[in-house]
Amino acid sequence: MQQKFPHIDSVFTQGFVTEDFFKALERELPPMVSRAEASRATGGLISAKTLSNNDALHIGPCGKIRIGSKVGYTRESFIAYLRSKLKTYTLQ
Structure with missing residues (x-):
């Protein structure tokens, strides 16, 4: 099975988040x-449920759109x- 985000996965396996990640x-x-x-x-790192909860608290990402049951x-x-x-x- 092909990885959906191969470059992002390799950034995570290095153990740190950098500008390269973004x-x-x-x-x-x-x-x-x-x-x-x-x-x-x-x-x-951030689950769909966390995003849903943050949206309910009005602290989620701005610009939310809904199409049917998908957000x-x-x-x-x-x-x-x-x-x-x-x-x-x-890294030190």
Whole structure:
């Protein structure tokens, strides 16, 4: 089975999140990102349920759209949200 986000997966296996991670995420995500897709793209760091809960508390990504039972976000708003949630670490 082919990995959906191979470059992003390799960034996670290095054990740190860097600007390269966000650049890779921006290149590989589609213009609209569902909650489930967002969870997969982050390696499960943020679950679809967490995004749902944050939306209910009005602290989730801005620009939420709903199509039927699916909820998604623009790529830019999801990445901005993720930047606000993740702490970045550098290797010593």
